Amino acid sequence: MDTIYALASASGKAGVAIVRISGPDAHSALTYFGARIPKMREGVVRKLVDSQKVLLDESLVLCFAAGKSFTGEDTTELHLHGSQAIIRAVLKSLSDFEGFRLAEPGEFTRRALENGCLDLAQVEGLADLIDAETEMQRRQALKVLSGALGAKAEEWRRKLIRSAALLEATIDFADEDVPIDVTPEVLELINGVQEELKAESAGSHISERIREGFEVAIVGPPNAGKSTLLNALAGRDAAITSEFAGTTRDVIEVRMDLEGLAVTILDTAGLRETEDFVEGIGIERAIERANSADLRVLLSVDKSGYPGLIQHPDDILISGKADLSGNGGVSGKTGQGVSSLVHQISRILSERAQGAVTATHERHRIAIEHGIGALESARAEVLQGSERAEFAAEELRSVVRRLDAIVGRVDVEHLLDEIFSSFCLGK
CATH class of the missing domain: 3.30.1360.120 (Probable tRNA modification gtpase trme; domain 1)
Known part of the structure; x- marks a missing residue:
C-alpha cells in the first residue's frame, strides 16, 4: 500500500x-x-x-x-x-x-x-460538517459524525437478528414439540423496530432541509414590494426593482443564515393574468417554486388572490409597501416590519427543525422506507403461522441488509466514488 x-x-x-x-x-x-x-x-x-x-x-x-x-x-x-x-x-x-x-x-x-475507524454514515456526517454554514448544520453534522445513526442501525440490526433467530429455531425443531411460542416476542420486536423506522423516516425530510437549507418564497401580485423586501432581507440590491409591473421575470435566490438555519429566500414573478409570453413563463416558474418551497410569505397591497398557489396553514400573510398604505405590514423600502418578519420565519422553521432525526440523506430515507415495507411483509408471514416462518425470516434478513447499507456494511461500493469526490485532497 x-x-x-x-x-x-x-x-x-x-x-x-x-x-x-x-x-x-x-x-x-x-x-x-x-x-x-x-x-x-x-x-x-x-x-x-x-x-x-x-x-x-x-x-x-x-x-x-x-x-x-x-x-x-x-x-x-x-x-x-x-x-x-x-x-x-x-x-x-x-x-x-x-x-x-x-x-x-x-x-x-x-x-x-x-480500516473501521468510521462507518459510511459518519463519513457523510464529516462531509456535511466540512460544508456546514450555519449553527444548526454544524450541530446536526456533529451528531451524525459521532456515530448516532450507526448506533441506531446497530440496535435495529440486533433486534431483527434476534427475531430471525427465533423463527429459524422453529424451523430447525419443526418435528419436535417446542414448548415456547415465539410469535409474541417476534411481533413485539418487529413492531418496535418498525415504529422507530417510521419515526426516522418522517423526520428525515426535516434533517435534509437543515443540511441543504430551507426555501422561503415571497409571493404576491405585481408591484407588491417583493423585490424590495428581498433586497432588505439580503442587505444588498439582489433584485432589480421598479414601479413597472412584471419587472421580475425569473426566480431570484438569496442564501441567508436565519438564527442558525440555512435559508434561501426566493423572489418570484408577480402573479397575474398576462398575455406576455416571457412573463407567463416567469409566472409559471414562480408558482412551481412557491408550491415546492418550505414556507411562503404571501405579500399583498389589496385583496388580490394568489392564482395557482397551494396555500398552507403556516404561510405568512402580510401587507406589503407599508410605507405607502400606513396600515401596518412590511416595507422593504423603510425597513418597517422586516425584523418582525425575519423572527416569524425563523420561529416557524425552528419549530419544524425540532423534528429532525439522524437520517440526513436521501439514501438513508430510501433504505429505511424499504425496510419498513419488508417488515410489514415479515409481520404478515409471522401471522400466517409457523409454516411460513422461513419466509418471515428471509424478509427480516432483507431488512438487515437494507439497514447495513446505511453504515456501509454491504452494497455500497457504487456509492463510494461519488461520496468521496466531494472531499478535498487533505481529507
Whole structure:
C-alpha cells in the first residue's frame, strides 16, 4: 500500500499549514527529512531538510500509531509555517520519496472507512460538517459524525437478528414439540423496530432541509414590494426593482443564515393574468417554486388572490409597501416590519427543525422506507403461522441488509466514488 500525503489545511497563505501523511512509511518520512521520529502523540519541533540538506522549514511534528489515528494507519502531521513556497517545497520533497504519492480527494477518509475507524454514515456526517454554514448544520453534522445513526442501525440490526433467530429455531425443531411460542416476542420486536423506522423516516425530510437549507418564497401580485423586501432581507440590491409591473421575470435566490438555519429566500414573478409570453413563463416558474418551497410569505397591497398557489396553514400573510398604505405590514423600502418578519420565519422553521432525526440523506430515507415495507411483509408471514416462518425470516434478513447499507456494511461500493469526490485532497 502506498503512503499518501496532502495539504490538510486550506490552500493559500496562512499562519500555519498542515501536511498530513498516512500509510506504512508515514513515520519514516521524518527520517527522509533528516529529523528524528518523536514519541507517539507528542508534539515536537523538528528541522526539515531536503535531499540536498537544504533547510525547508522548522516544523511542529506529530506522529500517531496505527489504530490510534484518523485513518487507522501510521500517520504523521507536519505543522509548517503557512508560506506557499514552504508548502510547495515540502510537497515536492515528499513526491521524491519512494512509495509516496499525493492523496486522491477523500482518500484519508476512505482509508478510515476501510480500516473501521468510521462507518459510511459518519463519513457523510464529516462531509456535511466540512460544508456546514450555519449553527444548526454544524450541530446536526456533529451528531451524525459521532456515530448516532450507526448506533441506531446497530440496535435495529440486533433486534431483527434476534427475531430471525427465533423463527429459524422453529424451523430447525419443526418435528419436535417446542414448548415456547415465539410469535409474541417476534411481533413485539418487529413492531418496535418498525415504529422507530417510521419515526426516522418522517423526520428525515426535516434533517435534509437543515443540511441543504430551507426555501422561503415571497409571493404576491405585481408591484407588491417583493423585490424590495428581498433586497432588505439580503442587505444588498439582489433584485432589480421598479414601479413597472412584471419587472421580475425569473426566480431570484438569496442564501441567508436565519438564527442558525440555512435559508434561501426566493423572489418570484408577480402573479397575474398576462398575455406576455416571457412573463407567463416567469409566472409559471414562480408558482412551481412557491408550491415546492418550505414556507411562503404571501405579500399583498389589496385583496388580490394568489392564482395557482397551494396555500398552507403556516404561510405568512402580510401587507406589503407599508410605507405607502400606513396600515401596518412590511416595507422593504423603510425597513418597517422586516425584523418582525425575519423572527416569524425563523420561529416557524425552528419549530419544524425540532423534528429532525439522524437520517440526513436521501439514501438513508430510501433504505429505511424499504425496510419498513419488508417488515410489514415479515409481520404478515409471522401471522400466517409457523409454516411460513422461513419466509418471515428471509424478509427480516432483507431488512438487515437494507439497514447495513446505511453504515456501509454491504452494497455500497457504487456509492463510494461519488461520496468521496466531494472531499478535498487533505481529507
